[in-house]
Amino acid sequence: MITIWTYDFVPGGENGPRGLVRDLRLRWACEEAALDYEVKTTPFEDRGPDHYARQPFGQVPFLEDAGIKVFESGACLLYLARKSELLMPRDPVGEADALQWTIAALNSIEMVSVPWMVLSWSEGPDNGLTGWLDSRLAHMEAVLEDREWIAAGRFTVADIMLADVFRQTRRADAPAYPNIRAYKQRACARPAFRKAYEDQVAHFVAGDIARSG
Amino acid sequence: MITIWTYDFVPGGENGPRGLVRDLRLRWACEEAALDYEVKTTPFEDRGPDHYARQPFGQVPFLEDAGIKVFESGACLLYLARKSELLMPRDPVGEADALQWTIAALNSIEMVSVPWMVLSWSEGPDNGLTGWLDSRLAHMEAVLEDREWIAAGRFTVADIMLADVFRQTRRADAPAYPNIRAYKQRACARPAFRKAYEDQVAHFVAGDIARSG
Incomplete structure (x- = not known):
């Protein structure tokens, strides 16, 4: 099971990044290749040493897969591409x-x-x-x-x-x-993009509800 | 044999890019891993359709290896890294x-x-x-x-x-x-960096002599 980390919250509204946070790239790749994955969160505010230990610039996404850790969306995509010919040709x-x-x-x-x-x-x-x-x-x-x-x-x-x-x-x-x-x-x-996009937007809406609750 | 393409000429002088052109990254990797390579040139001035067909932004470097073509220094490095554990761990x-x-x-x-x-x-x-x-x-x-x-x-x-x-x-x-x-x-x-650096500088000095000759 692949774990993708994103923020627990990002600002909403017309100029907010919902639907644009780069965990979408990883979700999309997993959806295209039907790879099992889950999404976990790291705090958007008060980013702590645990976050910087996983992502040296305090950003998202990063992933973990059977003890292998990867940050940078580009590196994560190339890592995931090794898992499926649907993402990367084998010739x-x-x-x-x-x-x-x-x-x-x-x-x-x-x-x-x-x-x-x-x-x-x-x-x-x-x-x-x-x-x-x-x-x-x-x-x-x-x-x-x-x-x-x-x-x-x-x-x-x-x-x-x-x-x-x-x-x-x-x-x-x-x-x-x-x-x-x-x-x-x-x-x-x-369809894989639509699923990834809708899941990301729903993720941040659920985060709003959790904060306001 | 790997072929690395760079320009035939770049400006010299204190603010010129000699020693900084990105073919150096590829030379350096080949030197570290003792990979056989040669360097060929494409015109710096009057970049033509052949160049854009190989590098869509009209830049260098790009490489060819047994019919496989790669542009972008980052992609070339990751391609070369597959060839040697000296460049990329295998675990x-x-x-x-x-x-x-x-x-x-x-x-x-x-x-x-x-x-x-x-x-x-x-x-x-x-x-x-x-x-x-x-x-x-x-x-x-x-x-x-x-x-x-x-x-x-x-x-x-x-x-x-x-x-x-x-x-x-x-x-x-x-x-x-x-x-x-x-x-x-x-x-x-x-030593692999020194060799790559000195070879690149010598390459552009030789280009000057050819132009003035």
């Missing part, structure tokens, strides 16, 4: 393709989109990283011109990562990026 | 530890340090990401308090990634981070 060419696109989502797209989002909170959407983000999105728009999924000619763990990076990047919803939008819609229409 | 706990720290270097540290560097070119070292970068470096300073290497109690591929991220982050050289500085010095004292 070396397809596996390398899924690996490179998982890392590209993290290190070539999210490396720009998340700092852009952080800057946009204080400086607005036209900030010092906007040109770089737009360039990366334009490259991805071209790449997705003739692909249903990003790697290996099929759905893989790289799509979980890439689609979720796009979900978190409002600028990717601009009219200039119809291929990105269609790709994101394909990914989010998958 | 599941140690392997997960090396995996999570490789991804953390990419997605929790470089995701802040590279955008910070990009902003610092136009806005100086006190920019909208400085507080976030300092926070990440402070976490890493604490993590490195009692560790020689970052994962699994030994040198792994995660150290290649993490040490190179610190090499690229001048702010990590501040007096507040003695553990980071000592860690970086340990990593850069390794």
Whole structure:
């Protein structure tokens, strides 16, 4: 049984992260591959030494599986991908393709989109990283011109990562990026995504009820 | 035989990237594990469709190995790590530890340090990401308090990634981070690093001679 840790609470409301907390990536992968998992919580407020011992930056998610501990959503996805051919092709060419696109989502797209989002909170959407983000999105728009999924000619763990990076990047919803939008819609229409998303939202609603009770 | 692609040329001088181009990470891994490799070049100027077909953002490095193609330095390192226990422990706990720290270097540290560097070119070292970068470096300073290497109690591929991220982050050289500085010095004292570094610098010097000839 795989245990996924997330927070007990995150702020709700229009700008809150419910439905966007990165444990969703792990839930989604487990749902795609029909892996048994449970979800446990660590406090959002007053993060203590136990949390930092498991996640050195005080974030979520992290997982445990038969004594094996993993933090970083990207590492957790690659760890889970070893468990099922549904997440990662077993032929070396397809596996390398899924690996490179998982890392590209993290290190070539999210490396720009998340700092852009952080800057946009204080400086607005036209900030010092906007040109770089737009360039990366334009490259991805071209790449997705003739692909249903990003790697290996099929759905893989790289799509979980890439689609979720796009979900978190409002600028990717601009009219200039119809291929990105269609790709994101394909990914989010998958039953495994819907289950993961609805379970995460329900998790935080239940946390509200527990706090108010 | 593994082929690593890098540029034929990058600018020299004090602020040029010679010694910092990310093919160094792949050279370093191959040197640590005594893997056979060669280095080929793609034009730095006038990057053409062939380049974008191999690296969708027009960057380097990328590699080829018996028909398997990989881009993204992080993906290349994880690919190479499969080839040698010297790069990645084979026990599941140690392997997960090396995996999570490789991804953390990419997605929790470089995701802040590279955008910070990009902003610092136009806005100086006190920019909208400085507080976030300092926070990440402070976490890493604490993590490195009692560790020689970052994962699994030994040198792994995660150290290649993490040490190179610190090499690229001048702010990590501040007096507040003695553990980071000592860690970086340990990593850069390794013969495999020295060889990779000197070979990269020599590669670009040779490129200058070819251009001027």
